[in-house]
Structures are given as C-alpha cells and as structure tokens.
Amino acid sequence: MSKEQVQVLQPEGFNKSRWTQLPRDVLIGHEAILQLPEIIADIKPGKSALLITGGTTREVAGEAVANLLSGMYDISRFIAGKLDSSTLEECAKAASPVDFLIGIGGGRVIDCAKIVSYKQGKPFISVPTAASHDGIISGRATLPTENGSVSVEAHPPVAVVADTGIIAKAPHRLMASGCADVISNYTAILDWELAHRIRGEQISEYAIALSKMTAEILVKDANLIKPGQEEAAWIVVKALVSSGVSMAIAGSSRPASGGEHKFGHALERLIPGAALHGEACGIGSIMTMYLHGGDWREIRSSLHHIGAPTTPKELNIPDEIVVEALMKAREIRPERYTILDMGLTRESAEYLVQLLYEE
Numbered sequence: 001m002s003k004e005q006v007q008v009l010q011p012e013g014f015n016k017s018r019w020t021q022l023p024r025d026v027l028i029g030h031e032a033i034l035q036l037p038e039i040i041a042d043i044k045p046g047k048s049a050l051l052i053t054g055g056t057t058r059e060v061a062g063e064a065v066a067n068l069l070s071g072m073y074d075i076s077r078f079i080a081g082k083l084d085s086s087t088l089e090e091c092a093k094a095a096s097p098v099d100f101l102i103g104i105g106g107g108r109v110i111d112c113a114k115i116v117s118y119k120q121g122k123p124f125i126s127v128p129t130a131a132s133h134d135g136i137i138s139g140r141a142t143l144p145t146e147n148g149s150v151s152v153e154a155h156p157p158v159a160v161v162a163d164t165g166i167i168a169k170a171p172h173r174l175m176a177s178g179c180a181d182v183i184s185n186y187t188a189i190l191d192w193e194l195a196h197r198i199r200g201e202q203i204s205e206y207a208i209a210l211s212k213m214t215a216e217i218l219v220k221d222a223n224l225i226k227p228g229q230e231e232a233a234w235i236v237v238k239a240l241v242s243s244g245v246s247m248a249i250a251g252s253s254r255p256a257s258g259g260e261h262k263f264g265h266a267l268e269r270l271i272p273g274a275a276l277h278g279e280a281c282g283i284g285s286i287m288t289m290y291l292h293g294g295d296w297r298e299i300r301s302s303l304h305h306i307g308a309p310t311t312p313k314e315l316n317i318p319d320e321i322v323v324e325a326l327m328k329a330r331e332i333r334p335e336r337y338t339i340l341d342m343g344l345t346r347e348s349a350e351y352l353v354q355l356l357y358e359e
C-alpha cells in the first residue's frame with residue numbers, strides 16, 4: 001500500500017488507541033477447581049503462589065486449593081479480612097517473595113489480589129467463591145477510601161476458575177446480589193449515554209451493547225435462577241463474566257457502574273455492611289430508572305423475582321439513610337456524571353424512596 005493510500009485510510013488527527021486486556025483462560029463449570037493445576041501449567045506463572053482468601057472462603061475453597069497445589073508449587077497464605085490500605089500493605093508484604101497470586105473469595109478478596117498483583121507486576125488468578133459481583137474478570141478494582149469508593153486501575157486476572165459447585169452452595173443472597181449488579185447495567189448505560197449527550201463523554205457502542213445484552217439475557221433466564229442450583233450458578237457467572245468483558249472493552253467500569261453505583265458506594269459509607277454491593281446497586285437502579293423516565297417497575301420486579309431486596313426495610317436500613325445516600329451520591333467520584341448529578345433535591349430523594357414501597 002502506498003503512503004498516499006495510508007493517508008486516505010488514516011485521516012490527519014486520528015490518534016486513538018486502546019489496549020484491551022482480558023484473561024487468557026476462563027474456566028466455568030462443575031468441579032472446575034480441580035483443573036487449576038492444568039490452568040496454571042498452561043500459564044506458567046512461576047513456582048510460588050500466595051493464596052489470598054477471606055476467613056470464610058479459606059474454609060469454603062482456600063484450603064482445598066492449597067491441598068491441590070502444594071507439592072507442585074510453594075504455597076503461602078494470606079487472609080484479607082477487609083479491603084483497606086493496611087490490609088493491602090500487609091498483603092503486599094506477603095506477596096513480595098512469590099511469583100503469582102490466587103484470589104479465592106468474594107469481590108473484596110479478588111480486588112485485593114488484583115490491586116497487589118498489579119502493583120508488583122505479577123499475574124493473578126481469580127477463583128470466585130460466589131457469583132456476587134461482576135469484578136470477577138475486570139481489570140479495575142474498587143477501593144474504599146475516606147472520601148468514598150474509587151475505581152482504581154489494575155489488571156485483569158490471567159485466568160478465572162469459577163467452580164459452579166462451590167458457587168451454588170454459597171448463600172443465595174450472594175447470587176441474587178450478583179444478579180442485581182448485572183441488572184443495574186440498564187441504568188449504568190443510561191447514565192453513560194446521558195454523560196455523552198450533556199458533556200460529550202466518549203462512549204463505546206460495543207461495550208454498551210454487550211452490557212445491555214448481558215442484563216437482558218439474565219432477566220430472560222430469571223426463572224432458572226434458583227437457590228442451590230448449579231445451573232443457576234452457571235447462568236449468573238456467565239453474565240458476570242460478560243459484564244466484566246464490557247468493562248474491559250470500555251477501559252472503565254462505565255458500562256456497569258452509573259448513578260446507582262454511586263448511590264451504592266455512598267450507602268456503604270453511611271451504613272457499612274448493611275447491604276451487599278449488588279443489593280445496594282439494584283435498589284439504586286430502581287430509583288435512577290425512575291429518574292431516567294424508564295420502566296423502573298420492570299427493574300423492581302426482576303430484582304424481586306431473583307430474590308434481591310427492593311426496599312431498604314428488607315435490609316433493615318432506615319429510609320432516611322437511603323435519602324442521605326442519594327444526596328451524597330454526587331460526592332462519590334464527581335467526575336462520573338450521572339442522573340444523580342443533575343441537582344436532585346432532598347424532596348425528590350424522599351419521593352424516590354417512597355416509590356420503592358409502592359404496591
């Protein structure tokens with residue numbers, strides 16, 4: 001091709017480039033954990049590993065993984081009780097002598113492994129023990145700070161091993177929360193499109209299409225999402241992976257995190273631990289869908305059908321705290337423009353909360 005032809009294909013000023021990182025291996029299924037040795041052999045990440053778990057997930061899967069891998073690799077362990085700067089510091093110390101990390105647990109454990117491995121330039125493997133969040137494969141991590149949650153750059157796992165047997169045995173509340181995290185994609189997308197129209201924020205049509213399709217398929221399959229069923233775990237994990245890919249394509253969490261997530265992060269700050277991440281975002285999504293003028297009742301009934309909470313009362317959260325979280329949402333990640341950043345009044349916030357109880 002001549003230089004002239006190249007110039008025609010690449011008009012002056014074109015300087016876009018995006019590096020999309022995705023895991024190399026994604027294994028979802030029955031007894032998938034038993035295939036960890038083959039996955040690791042495929043990746044060849046080194047000889048020594050740090051297994052990062054929570055207290056519960058150490059019992060649920062951590063020790064089984066340690067038993068499976070010891071003899072083949074030098075295994076050390078770290079328990080990440082919570083996700084804060086001192087835990088990250090301790091974890092970094094434990095990780096410094098090893099070649100690779102394995103995060104075995106819920107979203108906080110996986111984010112801990114993601115952040116520490118990224119900072120040390122080491123590969124990490126994600127072993128979710130619950131289908132509770134869509135950060136399983138994403139390259140971003142959510143870090144709680146004094147001023148609210150921040151989405152920090154990290155890297156995706158080199159491999160994901162999601163054992164549907166283990167995940168199906170986790171409390172159903174966790175799976176319902178993961179479904180709510182995916183259902184909230186509907187409003188995250190509307191917020192992103194809003195920011196595009198009002199502020200010229202760049203959007204990705206591919207990321208939007210995938211994020212929306214993921215939520216649609218999950219809602220279509222809602223009848224199959226039953227407690228204790230491996231098929232349900234299969235359906236939900238696939239949705240979480242797909243949602244994570246949409247974030248990887250976007251290069252940000254935008255396709256899966258909008259005003260409903262800002263509300264969720266604000267709620268977590270006001271009343272830590274009262275709601276799971278996806279539960280808070282699901283409730284937020286009902287309210288922001290109303291503000292967008294969309295079918296908020298459809299969001300509410302999908303959440304209800306799957307077994308996720310739709311009112312603060314179900315989580316023993318006072319309505320006034322939810323109003324406060326709606327008002328504070330604009331302080332969380334202010335650069336992320338959403339429907340909650342358009343001057344919501346306290347009166348309207350109170351109305352939104354009452355709407356959740358409407359028969």
Ligand SMILES: NC(=O)C1=CN([C@@H]2O[C@H](COP(=O)(O)OP(=O)(O)OC[C@H]3O[C@@H](n4cnc5c(N)ncnc54)[C@H](O)[C@@H]3O)[C@@H](O)[C@H]2O)C=CC1
Pocket residue numbers: 054055056057060105106107108109111129130132133134135136138140141142166167169170171174177181253276277278
């Ligand atoms: N990086 C990203 O892109 C994303 C990050 N997140 C983050 O992930 C976190 C939320 O994740 P969650 O998993 O909801 O919370 P979490 O990590 O706190 O886990 C919730 C609870 O589930 C328990 N658990 C996990 N597996 C279990 C099992 N098999 N049996 C019994 N108990 C089990 C854990 O011990 C914990 O008590 C938040 O910090 C959120 O911001 C959420 C979505 C995306």
Ligand SMILES: O=C(CO)COP(=O)(O)O
Pocket residue numbers: 134135141142143149150151181253256257261262
């Ligand atoms: O939770 C997420 C997507 O579901 C992404 O998290 P952030 O809201 O921290 O970006």
Ligand SMILES: [Zn+2]
Pocket residue numbers: 133134181256257261277278281
């Ligand atoms: Zn989320």
